[in-house]
Amino acid sequence: xxxxxxxxxxxxIFLSEHYQSSVKIKNxxxxxxxxxxxxxxxxxxxxxGPSKGIHNLVLxxxxxxxxxxxxxxxxxxxxxxxxFDAGVRVPKPYIVCTxxxxxxxxxFIMTRMxxxxxxxxxxxxxxxxxxxxxxxxxxxxxxxxxxGLESLDFxxxxxxxxxxxxxxxxxxxxxxxxxxxxxxxxxxxxxENHAPKxxxxxxxxxxxxxxxYMVDDGxxxxxxxxxxxGWGDRLEDIGWFTARCWRFKSPERSAGGxxxxxxxxxxxxxxxxxxxxxxxxxxxxxxxxxxWAVIAVQQNWRHVSGVEPSLELALxxxxxxxxxxxxLTMIKNASKGVSHG
Amino acid sequence: MVDQLNGKALLxxxxxxxxxxxxxxxxxxxxxxxxxxxxxxxxxxxxxxxGDIEIQERNDLISLLKPDGDKNLETLNxxxxxxxxxxxxxxxxxxxRTMQDHLLNVADIxxxxxxxxxxxxx
Numbered sequence: 001x002x003x004x005x006x007x008x009x010x011x012x013i014f015l016s017e018h019y020q021s022s023v024k025i026k027n028x029x030x031x032x033x034x035x036x037x038x039x040x041x042x043x044x045x046x047x048x049g050p051s052k053g054i055h056n057l058v059l060x061x062x063x064x065x066x067x068x069x070x071x072x073x074x075x076x077x078x079x080x081x082x083x084f085d086a087g088v089r090v091p092k093p094y095i096v097c098t099x100x101x102x103x104x105x106x107x108f109i110m111t112r113m114x115x116x117x118x119x120x121x122x123x124x125x126x127x128x129x130x131x132x133x134x135x136x137x138x139x140x141x142x143x144x145x146x147x148g149l150e151s152l153d154f155x156x157x158x159x160x161x162x163x164x165x166x167x168x169x170x171x172x173x174x175x176x177x178x179x180x181x182x183x184x185x186x187x188x189x190x191x192e193n194h195a196p197k198x199x200x201x202x203x204x205x206x207x208x209x210x211x212x213y214m215v216d217d218g219x220x221x222x223x224x225x226x227x228x229x230g231w232g233d234r235l236e237d238i239g240w241f242t243a244r245c246w247r248f249k250s251p252e253r254s255a256g257g258x259x260x261x262x263x264x265x266x267x268x269x270x271x272x273x274x275x276x277x278x279x280x281x282x283x284x285x286x287x288x289x290x291x292w293a294v295i296a297v298q299q300n301w302r303h304v305s306g307v308e309p310s311l312e313l314a315l316x317x318x319x320x321x322x323x324x325x326x327x328l329t330m331i332k333n334a335s336k337g338v339s340h341g
Numbered sequence: 342m343v344d345q346l347n348g349k350a351l352l353x354x355x356x357x358x359x360x361x362x363x364x365x366x367x368x369x370x371x372x373x374x375x376x377x378x379x380x381x382x383x384x385x386x387x388x389x390x391x392g393d394i395e396i397q398e399r400n401d402l403i404s405l406l407k408p409d410g411d412k413n414l415e416t417l418n419x420x421x422x423x424x425x426x427x428x429x430x431x432x433x434x435x436x437x438r439t440m441q442d443h444l445l446n447v448a449d450i451x452x453x454x455x456x457x458x459x460x461x462x463x
Binding site: 335 | 381
């Protein structure tokens with residue numbers, strides 16, 4: 001989003017009314033990352049009242065190319081608020097605004113957390129089993145949130161069978177491009193043939209992976225990007241986190257490129273008391289690669305169709321062959337009785 | 342005869358110049374954008390080296406599907422995609438294994454262009 005000249009001024013007036021105090025915004029700058037959403041960092045000085053002081057904050061709003069699957073900023077705020085109240089390590093959410101007169105789009109404001117989230121940097125350093133363990137515990141806390149929560153009623157009811165619901169959705173996304181992808185169809189057919197039953201559905205983050213959490217001095221500071229969350233099978237998040245496609249520079253480290261998956265599983269099991277069926281995780285790792293491939297196809301389509309010409313989107317299309325190869329290899333190995341991601 | 346207007350040679354030296362003289366001078370977003378340009382150029386370079394990879398794919402699809410009509414590559418892939426979704430290939434059957442090997446072969450060839458280093462790591 002191009003920033004209008006008066007956007008910061010209007011935001012300052014809005015925050016002044018919110019805090020019932022004179023306020024001053026400094027260093028309003030767009031932060032890196034975020035093809036779907038934009039994040040703007042700034043420093044807010046509040047002169048009076050209970051919030052008096054200097055606050056480092058982030059304003060999160062839609063980017064020009066948001067995707068239909070993602071929640072509105074108002075709903076993402078509700079998710080973040082619910083997670084924060086449940087003790088999940090997330091940035092503290094402060095204010096949500098759906099009045100487009102202020103910033104042109106919906107936005108919410110949260111604490112700016114210390115650290116970096118860049119997957120390529122995070123997976124280049126030494127192994128960090130403590131971080132993987134902590135991430136396991138945090139994911140277990142997210143999964144302690146179950147259907148029926150009033151604050152998350154906008155998510156709607158649980159799906160009958162989460163795996164089959166996702167397969168149907170991904171088939172629709174492929175159809176919308178109008179192009180044939182037989183390798184992905186075979187992946188989807190395999191997923192359909194092997195779909196597990198899910199007895200208890202939980203809040204799935206749906207983008208819980210390296211690159212979407214912040215780490216400062218080796219320690220987890222915040223879990224980010226709640227725009228795809230919904231009810232589903234807990235193993236969906238576990239498969240997504242441990243899938244090879246999200247290990248960046250260290251594909252041999254099965255916990256998101258930072259450590260061994262056992263460290264992550266241990267944290268999850270210690271927090272939740274739930275025993276992870278590691279064989280069942282394999283299914284959701286295949287699902288993870290199929291999902292990422294479908295998203296990459298969609299992103300590439302946005303470029304080639306002329307909707308949004310972009311080198312970054314075009315290059316994302318070139319991730320599809322490695323995902324197809326991975327899916328087909330995993331399926332082939334599974335038929336031989338070898339199942340690891 | 343040496344072709345003085347050889348496109349591949351031009352791309353090679355443009356890539357080399359970008360890597361050697363430009364990327365090191367940049368920082369932040371400009372560096373990221375330039376690395377993306379270099380990555381795109383490397384893909385094109387490998388595409389040129391690989392030649393027409395679609396001939397084999399099309400021939401394999403014809404042998405797999407035995408189509409009566411249109412033998413255009415996109416049409417053939419569409420037919421295969423429709424058959425897979427309809428459940429015409431029963432897992433572990435000979436037909437399914439042949440089809441799966443074909444898909445893996447195509448993915449492998451495309452992978453050599455998009456990201457040839459992918460299979461070297463476990």
